[in-house]
Amino acid sequence: MTAAIETVGLTKSYGRSRGIVDVDLVVEPGEVFGFLGPNGAGKTTMIRVLLDLIRASGGSALVLGLDAHADAVAIHRQVGYVAGNPALYDRLTGRELCAWLGRLRGAGDPSAVDALAARLAVDLDRPIRVLSTGNRQKVALVQAFVHRPDLLLLDEPTSGLDPIVQETFEEMVHEVAADGRTVFLSSHRLDEVQQVCDRVGIIREGRLIAVDRVDDLRNRAWRSVTVEFAAPVDGAAFAALPGIGAVVVEGNTVRMRAVGDLDALVKLAAAHHVVDLVSEPPELEEIFLGYFERTATEDPPRAD
Amino acid sequence: MRTEILARDLHDHRRSLLAWAIGIALYAALIVVVWPSIRDSAQLTKAFRDYPDALKQLFGGEAGFDFGTSAGYLNAELFSLMYPLMLAVFAIAFGASTLAGEEERGVLDLVLAYPVRRGRVVTEKAVALLVGLAGLAVVSTLTMLLVGLAVSLGQGTSALVAAVTGSALVAAATGTFALFVGAWRGSRSAAIGAAAAVFVGGYLVQVLAGFVDALDPLRWVSPMYLANGTTPIRNGWPLAQYAALGVVTAVLVLASRRVFERRDLGH
Numbered sequence: 001m002t003a004a005i006e007t008v009g010l011t012k013s014y015g016r017s018r019g020i021v022d023v024d025l026v027v028e029p030g031e032v033f034g035f036l037g038p039n040g041a042g043k044t045t046m047i048r049v050l051l052d053l054i055r056a057s058g059g060s061a062l063v064l065g066l067d068a069h070a071d072a073v074a075i076h077r078q079v080g081y082v083a084g085n086p087a088l089y090d091r092l093t094g095r096e097l098c099a100w101l102g103r104l105r106g107a108g109d110p111s112a113v114d115a116l117a118a119r120l121a122v123d124l125d126r127p128i129r130v131l132s133t134g135n136r137q138k139v140a141l142v143q144a145f146v147h148r149p150d151l152l153l154l155d156e157p158t159s160g161l162d163p164i165v166q167e168t169f170e171e172m173v174h175e176v177a178a179d180g181r182t183v184f185l186s187s188h189r190l191d192e193v194q195q196v197c198d199r200v201g202i203i204r205e206g207r208l209i210a211v212d213r214v215d216d217l218r219n220r221a222w223r224s225v226t227v228e229f230a231a232p233v234d235g236a237a238f239a240a241l242p243g244i245g246a247v248v249v250e251g252n253t254v255r256m257r258a259v260g261d262l263d264a265l266v267k268l269a270a271a272h273h274v275v276d277l278v279s280e281p282p283e284l285e286e287i288f289l290g291y292f293e294r295t296a297t298e299d300p301p302r303a304d
Numbered sequence: 305m306r307t308e309i310l311a312r313d314l315h316d317h318r319r320s321l322l323a324w325a326i327g328i329a330l331y332a333a334l335i336v337v338v339w340p341s342i343r344d345s346a347q348l349t350k351a352f353r354d355y356p357d358a359l360k361q362l363f364g365g366e367a368g369f370d371f372g373t374s375a376g377y378l379n380a381e382l383f384s385l386m387y388p389l390m391l392a393v394f395a396i397a398f399g400a401s402t403l404a405g406e407e408e409r410g411v412l413d414l415v416l417a418y419p420v421r422r423g424r425v426v427t428e429k430a431v432a433l434l435v436g437l438a439g440l441a442v443v444s445t446l447t448m449l450l451v452g453l454a455v456s457l458g459q460g461t462s463a464l465v466a467a468v469t470g471s472a473l474v475a476a477a478t479g480t481f482a483l484f485v486g487a488w489r490g491s492r493s494a495a496i497g498a499a500a501a502v503f504v505g506g507y508l509v510q511v512l513a514g515f516v517d518a519l520d521p522l523r524w525v526s527p528m529y530l531a532n533g534t535t536p537i538r539n540g541w542p543l544a545q546y547a548a549l550g551v552v553t554a555v556l557v558l559a560s561r562r563v564f565e566r567r568d569l570g571h
Contacts, residue, residue: 044571048413048569048571051416051417052416053413053416053417053568053569053571054568054569055568073419073420073421074419076417076418076419076420077419079417081414081417083410083413083414083417085410086410086413086414087409087410087411087413087414088411088414089312089316089411091316100308100312101414101418103308104308104309104415104418104419104420105418105419106306106419140414143414153417
């Protein structure tokens, strides 16, 4: 089966930063792929290269089996796109915009537009300029999903959406995948990516530094655990446990990083008087650090 | 032929088009309405005749600067500067905003992710500019003809249409130049600045060439000379000059397509 997205050595240089470097990536049909990275890491650049809005400086990109640049128009027939913080024709109402975009595609479907708008609870009869960020985002989602494209390219699609609408969005994404269609979305939020994606690519400073199944990513990631005791305890006993590292003792409080399950940690702590215990999912930055430390040890820098 | 982008552009500019149509028509009507009192004032005519040469050049030169005839009057008051200037301001603003302006706002990101070729987008936007310009020219011409009848202007229709056409063509050339700079650089302000400089520079070259003989050959690079240098309101259609403006406009549209197809869309 043809890959939904296949890039080899894809590079986009912009003088200094914001580009992408040597990205090799295959996204299969029916997958929900999350492109995870901090702002400015190159997520938007990647999506805009795939859409031929900007042109690669090196490497190749196939989208739905077609060349991203040479076959752009054919690709666009089968693609839905939501830009990051999307700009729309503000003076139109959502309905007018969707109708016009439908004509531009040569295949408008007013009843499908209405159904999607109802599902996302957005009023299509108000001018877009008076809509909140979240409602503008919903209009952008409607135009991207409405023609049931084979591939959805979504740049930070849930920014500005309230939690209830985010759930609706997740349902919509899962339905697309159940249809055998593909979703490629970018995000800087790990929890969002964990929620909707099958696989995740982590991008930092333009480089794709890891691609993992979401489950593996979670297992590999550590949790930040803070235990407050009634009296000072010996930090070294915690540091000796398997999977525990970066132990810091401050007064009665012990902070540490835990990989895997917390069973041994909790049992050791239970020998003392526990006042409070907080276990937090890792911040995105911490996961990145985990990958860097790992790649650094596996692949030590050459002496030069 | 698909025309969604052309329709979108004209629809988005409908209020601005209406305002320009009313404004230009009112200005032209005012100039025409005043004609009988100018004609009947011998003193005024003599006063204008005694203007220094440099000042006369600013308003269309010796040949056109004759307030004793309606053609000379209309040339000085409208076609030597104000009328083409108004059309050009409209055309430059349109040409700069329709492509570079939409790119800066980010909406072209949306449009170009749809199955449309970039060249088609540029062509439809250029056509929207030319259609809007033609609309303004037609409305103001009809206004001048009607008001002219009412005040017995005594101006031949063909020569009037020739003068309007020249103004519309110079506006088309500068407007598509703004489109081209916008297509090339992606900056609305750069497009406006460059096109305004071409219009003003061309006007100055034409004025100076009137009394500095060394500048005479340069007149052919002045869009304003091509449009009105032969005083079409008196002398009729300068076909070679108009053809040159038409060719420049067409070349600029093709060049806009080419540069826009080849570069990265700004964000």
